[in-house]
Amino acid sequence: MNMKEFSARTALSAHTLRYYEKIGLLNHIHRSSNGHRFFTEKDLEWVTFILRLKQTGMPLESILAYAKLRALGKSTNQERQTLLEQHRAKLKSRIESEIQHLAALDEKIEYYILHKTS
Amino acid sequence: MNMKEFSARTALSAHTLRYYEKIGLLNHIHRSSNGHRFFTEKDLEWVTFILRLKQTGMPLESILAYAKLRALGKSTNQERQTLLEQHRAKLKSRIESEIQHLAALDEKIEYYILHKTS
DNA sequence: TCTTGACCTAGAGTAAGCTCTAACTTGTAA
DNA sequence: TTACAAGTTAGAGCTTACTCTAGGTCAAGA
Numbered sequence: 001m002n003m004k005e006f007s008a009r010t011a012l013s014a015h016t017l018r019y020y021e022k023i024g025l026l027n028h029i030h031r032s033s034n035g036h037r038f039f040t041e042k043d044l045e046w047v048t049f050i051l052r053l054k055q056t057g058m059p060l061e062s063i064l065a066y067a068k069l070r071a072l073g074k075s076t077n078q079e080r081q082t083l084l085e086q087h088r089a090k091l092k093s094r095i096e097s098e099i100q101h102l103a104a105l106d107e108k109i110e111y112y113i114l115h116k117t118s
Numbered sequence: 119m120n121m122k123e124f125s126a127r128t129a130l131s132a133h134t135l136r137y138y139e140k141i142g143l144l145n146h147i148h149r150s151s152n153g154h155r156f157f158t159e160k161d162l163e164w165v166t167f168i169l170r171l172k173q174t175g176m177p178l179e180s181i182l183a184y185a186k187l188r189a190l191g192k193s194t195n196q197e198r199q200t201l202l203e204q205h206r207a208k209l210k211s212r213i214e215s216e217i218q219h220l221a222a223l224d225e226k227i228e229y230y231i232l233h234k235t236s
Numbered sequence: 237t238c239t240t241g242a243c244c245t246a247g248a249g250t251a252a253g254c255t256c257t258a259a260c261t262t263g264t265a266a
Numbered sequence: 267t268t269a270c271a272a273g274t275t276a277g278a279g280c281t282t283a284c285t286c287t288a289g290g291t292c293a294a295g296a
Contacts, residue, residue: 036243056219081230088223095216101174105206112199133255154273
C-alpha cells in the first residue's frame, strides 16, 4: 500500500512514519520505481506492535533496541523474549498503581460530593 | 520543612519544585527570613496529589487548570469535581486498554516460548 | 500544456517537562 | 575566619517525539 493508505491505517502521519524509518524503527521499506515507499501487511503488523509498546509507555529508544534485535533474526529470540518479559512486568505494576490512583481519585471525588454546600 | 527535606519526601529535585512554583502549580509557599522556602505538610499533600495526577497521565497544563480553580476557593468545587470525574473516566479507559495490551504481550511472549529452537 | 496531488529529501522548528549554569547570599562548624 | 553546605534568582540548555518547511520529482486528468 502507498504512504497515504498506510498513514490512514496506522493513524500516524507520513512525517511520523518517515521519522520512524529514519531513526531505524522501520527497516527495509520497499520503494516503487519512482522512489515512493510502499508498505506491506507485515509492515502494518510491525507498526501495530510498535504502537502497542508505545501506548504502554515504552520509550522509542527501547522499542528501537527491540527492533535492532529483530533485524538480527532468530538468534536474538531469547533476548527479545526477555525484553518483552521485563516490559510485561513494568506494565503490570503500572496497571496496579493506576488502579490505586483510581481509588484515590474516587475518594477525592466522593469528598467533593459530601461537601457540597448546595 | 526546608527544601532538602521536601525534595526528599516528594522525590522531586529542588529544580523541579522551583519550576512547579514558577509555572503556578505551587502557590503561597512560605519563606523564612533569609528568603529560603519552607514547606508545610499541606504543601506535601498537594504535591502528592499533583504527582498522582501526573502519574496517571495528566499533563501539567491540566493540573495547572485544577490548581487555579483550587486557588479560587470553595466556589469552584463543582468545577473541580467535574474535572476529576473526566480524568477518572480517561484513567479507567486507559487501564482497560493497558490490560488488553498486557494480554497481547502475553501472546507474543507465548509465541517466543513455543518457537524456541533449543 | 498545465495543474493537481501524492510523494520525496534534508534539515529547521516546536512543545512539554524538566535540568543545569552562573553568580550570589547565608548559616554553621572547625 | 574561613570553608562548606544549602539555599536563592534569571535564564539558558536539553531530551523526546514529533511536526513542519523548502524545494524538488513525477504521473494522471482537464
